[in-house]
Amino acid sequence: MENYDIDTATAEEIMTPYVIMLSDSATFEDVVKSLYDNNISAVFIHKKTTDEFFIISQSDIIHFMRVEGLNLPSIKDIPVSKLMKGPIRMVDIDTPVDKIIHVMAKHEYKRVLISDKNTPVGVVSTRDVLIWNNTYFKPAKPQVLLFMDNQTSNFISQYIFEENVDSSLQRDLIDIYGGALNSISLMTDEILKKSGKMAQLTKDNRCILFEPDKVITGVLICDFNSIDLRCKLQEATRKFCEVYAKELESSQHMHGICRTCDVSPVLPIFVGE
Numbered sequence: 001m002e003n004y005d006i007d008t009a010t011a012e013e014i015m016t017p018y019v020i021m022l023s024d025s026a027t028f029e030d031v032v033k034s035l036y037d038n039n040i041s042a043v044f045i046h047k048k049t050t051d052e053f054f055i056i057s058q059s060d061i062i063h064f065m066r067v068e069g070l071n072l073p074s075i076k077d078i079p080v081s082k083l084m085k086g087p088i089r090m091v092d093i094d095t096p097v098d099k100i101i102h103v104m105a106k107h108e109y110k111r112v113l114i115s116d117k118n119t120p121v122g123v124v125s126t127r128d129v130l131i132w133n134n135t136y137f138k139p140a141k142p143q144v145l146l147f148m149d150n151q152t153s154n155f156i157s158q159y160i161f162e163e164n165v166d167s168s169l170q171r172d173l174i175d176i177y178g179g180a181l182n183s184i185s186l187m188t189d190e191i192l193k194k195s196g197k198m199a200q201l202t203k204d205n206r207c208i209l210f211e212p213d214k215v216i217t218g219v220l221i222c223d224f225n226s227i228d229l230r231c232k233l234q235e236a237t238r239k240f241c242e243v244y245a246k247e248l249e250s251s252q253h254m255h256g257i258c259r260t261c262d263v264s265p266v267l268p269i270f271v272g273e
Helices: 028-038 058-067 097-107 126-136 170-187 227-243 245-251
Strands: 021-023 042-047 052-057 090-092 111-116 119-125 142-149 155-160 199-203 206-212 216-222
Touching: 021 028, 028 042, 028 058, 052 058, 052 111, 090 097, 097 111, 097 126, 119 126, 142 227, 206 227, 216 227, 227 245
Parallel strands: 021 042, 090 111
Antiparallel strands: 042 052, 111 119, 142 155, 142 216, 199 206, 206 216
């Protein structure tokens, strides 16, 4: 089976967007004060002479104190060079989260320094990854499936997963979201019509996923964003294009798709055979 790329979050989306940095002339006291004042568990050290970056964590401090620090007459004046670890590598701001996880596992990092054009701009920690994992992989249910003609922004197919939608909302969902998505599509042609790129937005505590094709866009309204539903929408859009290939190809020479298409051929992708 052919593999397709699925958009994932990048470092920029999950990072803490600032870096607490000290110079390599700092002391033990400076590090402790920085950790306390900023309520953080680690601080980065910049060695200007070599333009390298190091790190000192709370566990590094505890280890240092246990091994030798408590025997020193003036521990607060100890230079950071006695505690810092590294140099550490920086990760580009556009790096996908899965690659960040690989880097962290390979180098046994608990944090990675995120850079934009070689300038530190943020930090990704194991905590950030866990929060992202809980959010991004949380099970989600499909609620409304729509297929939209890219030329006219009209919906040519629609289906409500009634078992996943409160009965009081079922009949209103398509009208409410249909009008909103029509307006959105007209304003975001570049996003929706860029083949191979998924887009998503959140409205009224629901997530709307888009899977653009050259002629149509698959739209899935769901209770939560998830990789599983993104993959299913991508597969469903490809299947829809296969089933209605003749209509979609002919519509390229007309003014959009005029007929309403039956969505049932792609439903097993979401609900099983």
